[in-house]
Amino acid sequence: xxxxxxxxxxxxxxxxxxxxxxxxxxxxxxxxxxxxxxxxxxxxxxxxxxxxxxxxxxxxxxxxxxxxxxxxxxxxxxxxxxxxxxxxxxxxxxxxxxxxxxxxxxxxxxx
Amino acid sequence: xxxxxxxxxxxxxxxxxxxxxxxxxxxxxxxxxxxxxxxxxxxxxxxxxxxxxxxxxxxxxxxxxxxxxxxxxxxxxxxxxxxxxxxxxxxxxxxxxxxxxxxxxxxxxxxx
Numbered sequence: 001x002x003x004x005x006x007x008x009x010x011x012x013x014x015x016x017x018x019x020x021x022x023x024x025x026x027x028x029x030x031x032x033x034x035x036x037x038x039x040x041x042x043x044x045x046x047x048x049x050x051x052x053x054x055x056x057x058x059x060x061x062x063x064x065x066x067x068x069x070x071x072x073x074x075x076x077x078x079x080x081x082x083x084x085x086x087x088x089x090x091x092x093x094x095x096x097x098x099x100x101x102x103x104x105x106x107x108x109x110x111x
Numbered sequence: 112x113x114x115x116x117x118x119x120x121x122x123x124x125x126x127x128x129x130x131x132x133x134x135x136x137x138x139x140x141x142x143x144x145x146x147x148x149x150x151x152x153x154x155x156x157x158x159x160x161x162x163x164x165x166x167x168x169x170x171x172x173x174x175x176x177x178x179x180x181x182x183x184x185x186x187x188x189x190x191x192x193x194x195x196x197x198x199x200x201x202x203x204x205x206x207x208x209x210x211x212x213x214x215x216x217x218x219x220x221x222x223x
Binding site: 031032034041042043044046098099103104 | 115144151152153154156159169201203208209211212213214215216217
């Protein structure tokens, strides 16, 4: 069964304290992986798409990387406004036309 | 360009009542999806559509029906609401398979 697991479930950081969120997957054939940010009471907001192992993408303080088994979302010198739940989702080669989502990591950045 | 919009934003139902949630997108996207999000469960796919006039079941379809009569609209119906359907419902769309999925702002539903 295709599965996506995110860790940790929750992460508390001090402002400026860099860290990484993990998204590991066991799927039959990865075509790509998405990262989303979700603020309370809002819909997920797209951050990155990664298609192949070794690929990296950056946006402000965020950097997403992909290996054959997992993806990392690195957060450098986070600010309180980076507090949100971060979701990853995979879409699968030859599978049906739907994404498999992880349950998310809730990030809190304290000032 | 409004993107993906959802109506209503919030609704309270009594057990057994019916209602329809509307999702509309103005991006000419082919694929549309309905998810529910519950604490600790993540996003779970209810139904989806790969084009006008098509629908397919997702992970948790029981108790819901959908219709895609027009390309820009995807309706989610609850025929007889149950307390277990209390949730936040998100609609999403993509232009074609493999591209970025854009989400609506959500509908919060409380079934008493």
